[in-house]
Amino acid sequence: MLPKFSYVRPSSIDQAVEALATDTARIHSGGTDLIGCLRDGTFPASVVVSLGGVDGLRGITPTADGGLRIGAMTTIAEIAAHALIQEKYTALAEAAAVVASPQLRNQGTIAGNLCQKPRCWYYRGDFDCLRKGGEMCYAYEGENQGHCIFGGNTCYIVHPSDTAPALVALGAIVRIAGNGSSRSLPVEKLHVPPSDDPQRELYLEPGEIITEIVLPPPTAGLKSSYRKVRSRATWDFALAGVALALVIDGDAVNNAQVVLSGAAPVPWRATKAEKSLKGSKLDQETIKKAAKAAMNGAEPLSQNGYKIPLFEGLIKEQLEALA
Ligand SMILES: Cc1cc2nc3c(=O)[nH]c(=O)nc-3n(C[C@H](O)[C@H](O)[C@H](O)COP(=O)(O)OP(=O)(O)OC[C@H]3O[C@@H](n4cnc5c(N)ncnc54)[C@H](O)[C@@H]3O)c2cc1C
Ligand code: SF4
Structure with missing residues (x-):
């Protein structure tokens, strides 16, 4: 059952920031993740602050330098269907298209997708685990089939967002409004690894709101893609997902971003794969090497070693498709 909270619907960012000043105030965008968390008692809320009435947070518009601005309240469905995103920022359109189900894509927003809470079944269940302020991680020696193979340090979640790895690969930034100020942060620096703080997911201060996502102008020769594997042929989170952004000149790779989902507590840059791709001809030899390099240093748990050959x-398939 949903707990009692007060509901506020401000009409400006300043009012929203003010309403968020209470300790356990929570932002509500599409509510597809927030309401489930409140209903399940994952965390409390005294005030729920809807961004639905705030002007200027929706829509996709070109920037003066040839990039793209996506308002924080833009739905995942709008992003998946946007012709310019499909053409120039393909990885993002492909990632948005495989988020959840059509109903959730119509309701869920891009900022909510970046800021959603982890899906670890212990965290979402009745377990007072480390991330919830308890003393231990139940997944480490428990049911950890879906957990991370990189970056696990006291907490072994995987970051649940499909759009986040695509946005990291494409070099996007988020713009953030706070108490009387605004700032920008690369999406790559938005998520907190457990080594920094296992009880925090975002480098946002209390009261800060993501207002927009900005994509840089696409470099000439940019090819990008996103694909994920799930455990069933219907809506589900990624067991393994890969966002690629390659800048190809002739048959050589000039630049490469390889970002994994379902692998780590944050969108995970496979930097060894990127290094092995850069400056190489995109042939079978390079592809095989890059796929192996991506898994270098993986530390699977007792039940998720299958993720290494899966990734x-x-x-390999993703690189072959772009070659
Ligand atoms: C059944 C189900 C299946 C799903 N499958 C997938 C999937 O396959 N892939 C995937 O990526 N996601 C999946 N999701 C997650 C879903 O995509 C996200 O819940 C959705 O995009 C979140 O958007 P929202 O607007 O509804 O967020 P909300 O529920 O409104 O918010 C989510 C969180 O983000 C915070 N937040 C929201 N907006 C802002 C903002 N502007 N600034 C700062 N913080 C903010 C909220 O306080 C809250 O903590 C699934 C969810 C469900 C319920
Ligand atoms: S992986 Fe993280 S969220 Fe899951 S039980 Fe362990 S500490 Fe909790």
């Missing part, structure tokens, strides 16, 4: 196969 290798996925990366």
Whole structure:
């Protein structure tokens, strides 16, 4: 059952920031994640602040330098269907298209997708685990089939967002409004690894709101893609997902971003794969090497070793498709 909270619907960012000043105030965008968390008692809320009435937070518009601005309240469905995103920022359109179900894509927003809470079944269940302020991680020696193979340090979640790895690969930034100020942050620096703080997911201060996402102008020769593997042929989170952004000149790779979902507590840059791709001809030899390099240093838990060959196969197929 939903707990009692007061509901505020401000009409400006300043009013929203003010309403968020209470300790356990929560932002509500589409509500597809927030309401489930409140209903399940994952965390409390005294005030729920809807951004639905704030002007200027929706829509996709070109920027003066040839990039793209996506308002924080833009739905995942709008992003998946946007012709310019499909053409120039393909990885983002492909990632948005495989988020959840059509109903959730129509309701869920891009900022909510970046800021959603982890899906670890212990965290979402009745377990007072480390991330919830308890003393231990139940997944480490428990049911950890869906957990991370990189970056686990006291907490072994995987970051649940499909759009976040695509936005990291494409070099996007978020703009953030706070108490009397605004700032920008690369999406790559938005999520907190457990090594920094296992009880925090975002480098946002209390009261801060993501207002927009900005994509840089696409570099000539940019090809990008996103694909994920799930455990069933219907809506589900990624067991393994790969966002690629390659800048190809002739048959050589000038630049490469390889970002994994379902692999780590944050969108995970496979930097060794990126290094092995840069400056190489995109042939079978390079592809095989890059797929292996991506898994270098993986530390699977007792039940998720299957992710290593899964990622290798996925990366190989994705690179072959772009070659
Ligand atoms: C059944 C189900 C299946 C799903 N499958 C997938 C999937 O396959 N892939 C995937 O990526 N996601 C999946 N999701 C998650 C879903 O995509 C996200 O819940 C959705 O995009 C969140 O957007 P929202 O606007 O509804 O967020 P909300 O529920 O409104 O908010 C989510 C969180 O973000 C915070 N927040 C929202 N907006 C802002 C903002 N502007 N600034 C700062 N913080 C903010 C909220 O306080 C809250 O903590 C699934 C969810 C469900 C319920
Ligand atoms: S992986 Fe993280 S969220 Fe899951 S039980 Fe362990 S500490 Fe909690």
